[in-house]
Amino acid sequence: MSSIDYHSNPGLKARLAARGLDSVTLLVLPAMALLVGLFVYPFLYGLWLSFNPKDGSLLGNYFKFFSDPFLYDTIGTTLKLAVPVTILNLVFAVPVAFRVRLMKNQRLLTTILVLPITLGTVLVAEGMLNYLGPQGWANRIMMLFGIISSPVKLTNNYWGVMLSLVITGFPFTFLLTLSYISGIDPALEQAAATLGAKARARFRYIFLPLLIPGLAITFCLSFVQAYSVFPSAVLLGAPAGPTRVISIAAYQAAFEEYDYSMASAIAMIMGVVQLAVVAAVLQIRNLFYRGPAGGAKG
Amino acid sequence: MVSNEKTVGSRLWIFAVWATTIFFIVNLFGIIGAVVTSSFATRWLRSWFPDGFTTKWYFSAWAEFQLGDVLLVTFQIVFAVVFLSGLIGVPAAYAMARRNFPGKQIVLLLLLLPLLVPPVTFGIPLATVLYKSGLGGTMFGVILANLVPTVPFVILVMIPFIEQIDPRVEAAARVFGAGTFRMFIHVLLPLLLPGVLASLLLVLVRTIAMFELTFLTAGPTSQTLVVALYYAVFAAGVRAVQSIDAMAVVYMATTLIWLVIALRFVNPTQMVTRAKQHPAH
Amino acid sequence: MAPSLSSFKMLRLDGVSRDFGTVNALRDLTLTIERGEFVALLGPSGCGKSTALNCIAGLLPTSRGAIFLDDQRLDILPTEERGFGMVFQNYALFPHMTVRDNIGFGLKMRGIPKAEAAARVEKAIETVRLGTQAHKLPGQLSGGQQQRVAIARAIVVEPPLVLMDEPLSNLDAKLRLEMRQEIRRIHAGLGSITIYVTHDQDEALSLADRIVVLRDGMIRQVGTPEDLYARPAHLDVAEFMGFRNRIPAKLKTRSGDAVAIDVSGVLLQGIAREDFTGDDVIAAIRPDDLFAGDTHEGGIPAIVEAMEYRGRDFFGSARAKDGTELFFRAARRHTPGETVALIADPARLLVYGAAQ
Numbered sequence: 001m002s003s004i005d006y007h008s009n010p011g012l013k014a015r016l017a018a019r020g021l022d023s024v025t026l027l028v029l030p031a032m033a034l035l036v037g038l039f040v041y042p043f044l045y046g047l048w049l050s051f052n053p054k055d056g057s058l059l060g061n062y063f064k065f066f067s068d069p070f071l072y073d074t075i076g077t078t079l080k081l082a083v084p085v086t087i088l089n090l091v092f093a094v095p096v097a098f099r100v101r102l103m104k105n106q107r108l109l110t111t112i113l114v115l116p117i118t119l120g121t122v123l124v125a126e127g128m129l130n131y132l133g134p135q136g137w138a139n140r141i142m143m144l145f146g147i148i149s150s151p152v153k154l155t156n157n158y159w160g161v162m163l164s165l166v167i168t169g170f171p172f173t174f175l176l177t178l179s180y181i182s183g184i185d186p187a188l189e190q191a192a193a194t195l196g197a198k199a200r201a202r203f204r205y206i207f208l209p210l211l212i213p214g215l216a217i218t219f220c221l222s223f224v225q226a227y228s229v230f231p232s233a234v235l236l237g238a239p240a241g242p243t244r245v246i247s248i249a250a251y252q253a254a255f256e257e258y259d260y261s262m263a264s265a266i267a268m269i270m271g272v273v274q275l276a277v278v279a280a281v282l283q284i285r286n287l288f289y290r291g292p293a294g295g296a297k298g
Numbered sequence: 299m300v301s302n303e304k305t306v307g308s309r310l311w312i313f314a315v316w317a318t319t320i321f322f323i324v325n326l327f328g329i330i331g332a333v334v335t336s337s338f339a340t341r342w343l344r345s346w347f348p349d350g351f352t353t354k355w356y357f358s359a360w361a362e363f364q365l366g367d368v369l370l371v372t373f374q375i376v377f378a379v380v381f382l383s384g385l386i387g388v389p390a391a392y393a394m395a396r397r398n399f400p401g402k403q404i405v406l407l408l409l410l411l412p413l414l415v416p417p418v419t420f421g422i423p424l425a426t427v428l429y430k431s432g433l434g435g436t437m438f439g440v441i442l443a444n445l446v447p448t449v450p451f452v453i454l455v456m457i458p459f460i461e462q463i464d465p466r467v468e469a470a471a472r473v474f475g476a477g478t479f480r481m482f483i484h485v486l487l488p489l490l491l492p493g494v495l496a497s498l499l500l501v502l503v504r505t506i507a508m509f510e511l512t513f514l515t516a517g518p519t520s521q522t523l524v525v526a527l528y529y530a531v532f533a534a535g536v537r538a539v540q541s542i543d544a545m546a547v548v549y550m551a552t553t554l555i556w557l558v559i560a561l562r563f564v565n566p567t568q569m570v571t572r573a574k575q576h577p578a579h
Numbered sequence: 580m581a582p583s584l585s586s587f588k589m590l591r592l593d594g595v596s597r598d599f600g601t602v603n604a605l606r607d608l609t610l611t612i613e614r615g616e617f618v619a620l621l622g623p624s625g626c627g628k629s630t631a632l633n634c635i636a637g638l639l640p641t642s643r644g645a646i647f648l649d650d651q652r653l654d655i656l657p658t659e660e661r662g663f664g665m666v667f668q669n670y671a672l673f674p675h676m677t678v679r680d681n682i683g684f685g686l687k688m689r690g691i692p693k694a695e696a697a698a699r700v701e702k703a704i705e706t707v708r709l710g711t712q713a714h715k716l717p718g719q720l721s722g723g724q725q726q727r728v729a730i731a732r733a734i735v736v737e738p739p740l741v742l743m744d745e746p747l748s749n750l751d752a753k754l755r756l757e758m759r760q761e762i763r764r765i766h767a768g769l770g771s772i773t774i775y776v777t778h779d780q781d782e783a784l785s786l787a788d789r790i791v792v793l794r795d796g797m798i799r800q801v802g803t804p805e806d807l808y809a810r811p812a813h814l815d816v817a818e819f820m821g822f823r824n825r826i827p828a829k830l831k832t833r834s835g836d837a838v839a840i841d842v843s844g845v846l847l848q849g850i851a852r853e854d855f856t857g858d859d860v861i862a863a864i865r866p867d868d869l870f871a872g873d874t875h876e877g878g879i880p881a882i883v884e885a886m887e888y889r890g891r892d893f894f895g896s897a898r899a900k901d902g903t904e905l906f907f908r909a910a911r912r913h914t915p916g917e918t919v920a921l922i923a924d925p926a927r928l929l930v931y932g933a934a935q
Contacts, residue, residue, distance in 0.1 A: 046423030195685035228416030
């Protein structure tokens with residue numbers, strides 16, 4: 001038989017609950033455990049492993065990477081693919097998104113554009129091997145219209161990979177850009193028009209400054225995706241040379257040479273390069289306006 | 299809306315933009331069409347169209363690539379991933395939506411990272427760990443690997459969904475005598491069902507197409523269809539192209555069926571959302 | 580060519596209509612507004628007032644009809660060439676520009692030289708009393724301050740026409756009252772036309788020189804605030820303007836506008852506001868003009884349902900013999916269930932036809 005104790009402090013349970021920690025909060029734990037075990041730990045383990053190369057030194061892997069052109073060239077090769085592709089995607093996505101935002105029924109268009117994302121890079125690569133091949137329809141049509149006189153080599157080289165990155169990357173870039181553009185209060189454009197701004201001026205003074213933060217993020221996400229290109233570089237490119245991207249180097253280290261230490265090092269380098277580019281872009285973005293695009297109401 | 303002026307310049311611009319879009323779409327369908335046509339071709343070497351049509355390649359591909367087994371493995375993996383990410387993700391989303399606890403920002407960051415960092419970058423270290431712990435090459439290992447991006451995806455999609463449900467509805471249920479479990483079954487679940495359905499369908503479509511993670515962690519008996527397709531294309535010299543294309547069409551059909559089902563419940567843009575920050579509103 | 584302030588006399592809308600698919604949002608709007616007038620577009624949600632404003636601004640194309648500024652036809656010009664100032668309901672301030680840049684935007688678009696533009700911007704900032712906030716971003720301002728920036732931005736270009744779309748609806752009551760006077764003062768200083776959209780009849784009555792009451796896309800009545808307050812032309816306008824009592828009755832006699840009607844056996848005098856056929860009519864009267872008297876002569880008998888204290892008098896609701904609900908004024912608190920005789924001021928009892 002216990003009587004109610006009016007004098008003791010609130011129990012531990014009540015104090016925790018006031019800080020937001022009760023049995024409901026515990027529901028987060030399985031997800032956290034999963035992510036810590038399968039994301040954070042492998043990352044840390046990989047980091048540690050990269051500093052434990054086969055030859056026993058600390059920085060052996062990194063020395064090896066940066067002294068072997070076959071390895072360090074992959075950084076540049078991948079950049080040469082990822083940067084132009086991202087810029088191209090963005091340059092096309094903005095005008096198209098601007099037109100599409102005025103459409104009432106966007107669903108059909110967005111569904112078609114989601115197809116490459118759904119089908120994935122492997123299928124697109126396989127399709128392009130046929131379509132862009134020397135006997136494929138693309139070359140045939142171009143010869144038919146007299147644009148070229150003999151087939152252009154678009155497969156098993158840089159161009160094939162580049163085109164496939166555009167096909168699979170553009171929808172993603174476009175949809176992101178569209179959502180940012182749609183997030184701008186339409187009344188802002190209307191207000192600018194009543195003040196005498198024509199379409200070009202509205203774009204330059206209203207849309208562009210408000211879009212730059214979103215475009216920077218879109219650039220970063222699209223770049224990161226493009227930089228990790230793998231199956232199309234192998235299937236559609238020339239993995240031994242011009243399209244030997246950094247993910248191939250990492251894969252080979254892990255599964256062909258069974259040098260997990262080196263593979264982890266390469267993965268780390270890959271992550272660092274991506275991070276560096278993202279950080280640089282975000283720094284540039286910080287020079288511009290960063291607040292809400294709604295026309296705030298205090 | 300502001301009515302746009304119809305000058306010659308602006309008309310040309312509009313035309314150029316639409317022309318580019320149509321060009322993109324035409325080429326996209328060309329690529330898909332090429333694969334489909336080739337899969338039905340008897341011989342297709344140096345002409346616009348195949349010499350003849352047949353369905354034999356589908357049967358030979360089925361046998362050659364053991365598509366029956368591969369499909370079985372694929373669906374086992376995919377449904378396991380869908381089920382587990384729902385089981386782990388939805389309650390976690392509930393906790394994130396309803397509670398503000400110290401360290402919540404870190405948790406949020408941890409949920410965003412697997413969606414922002416590309417699969418290859420974290421897949422290599424992940425594969426290393428799985429192989430070192432003996433799970434590499436097994437179906438279980440593949441499922442675990444695929445859960446890394448899908449659990450955060452489910453959580454981040456569900457959080458705004460749950461936040462939309464007025465917490466006072468739950469309080470009202472309690473006032474009327476429902477315990478936590480009954481409240482969940484009778485009140486929360488029906489309200490959450492559309493969101494859960496949407497997010498799980500999206501996970502399904504994304505996992506079928508998820509290449510890098512499965513590729514890095516699968517063994518010969520735990521490959522999903524997309525990985526098997528990759529190997530087939532990779533070793534293309536040995537096999538007939540049409541056979542590989544038949545397999546590609548089977549893969550395409552698989553993803554597209556689920557995409558069509560998913561699109562009845564979700565907007566196409568949601569396939570892409572959640573990999574980004576919340577847009578400025 | 581943006582019309583300039585100095586040289587116009589009137590704005591004319593001629594049969595302006597706007598359809599959305601099969602819905603007629605605006606039907607045949609014909610109206611003339613003279614320079615210097617403050618006109619309110621008043622009506623319930625969905626009546627077409629915002630649509631009308633957007634058509635005048637050029638943000639919506641008209642389906643039929645024309646808009647003229649003196650002799651110059653405006654509806655063929657795009658928004659950016661009409662030269663009007665507009666204040667939006669949610670202000671639509673450019674979030675990435677300072678107050679100064681926001682206000683100066685219109686001048687910049689018109690190519691006004693920098694020195695002159697700067698001077699005009701400073702004057703506008705002074706007019707709305709935002710001198711200390713000029714360097715801030717909209718996100719750093721309160722709702723009332725943002726509103727003043729929106730107004731300054733619209734007037735600095737000295738437009739012939741200022742359009743306002745429910746600009747006060749997002750402010751709290753006290754601020755709203757303050758801003759009403761500001762707006763009136765600014766309008767007087769500018770000397771051009773202001774068209775003000777609102778659903779709040781108090782606002783319209785206090786601000787406007789003339790009020791246009793809209794319903795379902797049509798003009799129901801145009802008149803001065805006094806006209807609309809005392810003599811609404813139709814029953815729906817009367818209801819909107821606060822004539823809460825709708826009393827079905829039978830017409831007994833009519834001579835000119837003076838009518839006698841039969842309400843539940845009681846004969847009342849009133850003023851007819853329409854021509855009607857048959858003798859079914861509806862009488863409308865404000866609760867304040869229906870008084871619960873102490874004598875039972877000439878008043879509508881009704882049973883009290885509820886009473887509310889209002890400070891200087893009481894407000895009550897009652898039910899007449901035929902079930903009509905009546906709202907009235909009383910000098911003391913009556914008990915529910917008590918029978919009272921409600922006396923109507925004949926000058927304020929307006930009678931309309933019942934066929935609606």
